[in-house]
Amino acid sequence: MTTHRGPRAALAAATTLVALTACSALGTGDAATPDATGGTSGGTVTLVTHESFGLSDGLLEKFEQDSGLTVQVVQQADAGALVNQLVLTKDAPLGDLVYGIDNAFASRALDEGVVVPADVTAPAAADAQTYAVPGDDDGALTAIDLSDVCLNVDSTWFADKGVTPPTTLESLLDPAYRDLVVVPDPVTSSPGLAFLLATVGAFGEDGWAGYWAGLRDNGLKVADGWSDAYYTDFSGAGGDGPRPVVLSYASSPPVTVPEGGDTPRTAALLDTCFRQVEYAGVLAGAKNPEGAAQLLDFLLSDDVQADIPGSMYMYPVSSSVDLPDDWARWAPLAEKPFEVAPADIAEHREEWLSTWSDTVIG
Template sequence: MLRLSGAHGGTTQRRVQLGTVGTVAVTLLVAGCAGGTGADDGGAGGSASSGTVTLVTHDSWAIDEKLVDRFEEESGLTVEVSAAGDAGTLVNQLVLTKDAPLGDAVFGIDNTFASRALDAGVLEEYTPADLPEGVEQAGGALTAVDQGDVCVNADEAWFEKEGLEVPATLEDLADPRYRDLLVVTNPATSSPGLAFLLATIGAFGEDGYEDYWASLVDNGVKVADSWEDAYYVDFSGAGEGGQRPLALSYATSPAFTVTEDGTESTTSALLETCFRQVEYAGVLAGSDNPEGARELVDFLLTADVQAGLPESMYMYPADPAVGLPEDWQRFAPQAEAPFEVDPADVSEHRDEWIERWTETVVG
């Protein structure tokens, strides 16, 4: 089993589940180090056909090394990756370093934080010339690369052993039958945590979500700072000694807890608890190598990269025309009706909602 830090939550996210992932053949830079290029590798303002292009991203970046190698060979560029933590931390870093960008391109800003990055002006407007039909853009500067549903996951084996019905809805999670069984992630430090907070706002409204969270607190919900802690430390379904059979993760997670004979998964996603997360790529304003950054964004939308996302990033491709692995239809279906919150409302109220959540849940 390969274990990687998640990115959308503290170090969050996610999706690195049980499975094997190729190691990205790029140079990992220490988070927070200045990006850009130096004189020895192309210099500032390096051309699109030479030099270094630095991608600032979250800790869950994992693209097939052969594809990255091919991109470097065909473009003449050298790709360096600067991992900046979770998506929320990533956006905070970009805003704080707006006048001295950490790199040239960014991947991993999601729809819960996109408005903040756009409003702060950290991105250059860019639309790929060969943008696949149906791929979403945000603000003329962010292009969707992948998507996935943040949902509560259940340890099916635990529930079968205990003779307890697996919960299905958000309301079920507050039922005393499931006391002390659920672990979620903090929306202030984890983008899956923020996505789940938005799911509850979409379900219960601004006037009702605090009461719902109060009911979860009364029912013994545990809050972890990161997806990695929630999934690998607390979740019993991860196979690492966790004690809680309900954990916030992704609808794709059960595709990576499949039994050796491939007939079933030991976990399931509660598809009535989901919020759809979209991850974007873009060009950082004022970067040293904007042309290289545009090429890198284009690369992430190519058919080969998109087709590899389920296995490398454990997310659905943004391009709806790309096929999916056969077992995903069985073990990783998307929610038919994920909860939604208007992006304008997220932009206006995100900090307020997190503050109110903190007062209700953390105290």
């Protein structure tokens, strides 16, 4: 799908991305050897992930030191591109563990058999079960983090113009908001696809396309990807864009607190959200499945789960870690995000994208 730098990676630009050398398309993971304690030592484990993956300095290095493994990372553009590549290469997998398959594509990954069950021992595994993919009875995918894809508004712009900001999906059809909204293309952006799913959940099979026709007629702009929408067209990311309503995340507002201030310039509209859950799983045919299982446990460790908000701008699945103070105040999750059953997404995703293109792009 999208080829731009991921939205969460861009939001966390101040965080140093974990170092990442791409491996051969055939994978280069060496099998780890058992040590005297029954664990593993030595060898390489390859993590296949999206471009928004990143952890704070030292975390991955500590895992390598503790486990005796060397971690290599192969990055794809985003969740859609990631799953596509996993399907295309499932007979010669790109690595050992995948992280970043989201709930819009989880059913495809399971149906194609690109992941296999693993023994997850981290305490947060119990919390991860809350977000298990329906029908994944063997636990081939394990939830790692989540967030809500929502419309964001530039509160400062609306205050300066003396205009009341929108609050719901329906309100965006009001002529008062003509030419004010920009969203990324759902064909080329995973947040864009999540927003399309939000409208399916909100208006149903018979109503969502008509809603998009209304947005189109009210001056909707469609950007190629999230970064174009947020940093070029949106007014709240730096003050230069012309449109004060953009699709982003519920966790985006804390990033817009101005230097020396304590209040974000932007706000998320929590009645417009679709919940995005990201999963990890051991790849079928992995050269180092034992190392992959260790790396999966590492992603559910307290250290990584506590790091996820600051490094990847997602909520951890673990209930035992404390969120940053500004998240509690400025980045709450939606109480009732719109939902679409994974089986319906799997069955209709391509059909919905085609209908969206015909309706909005023409």
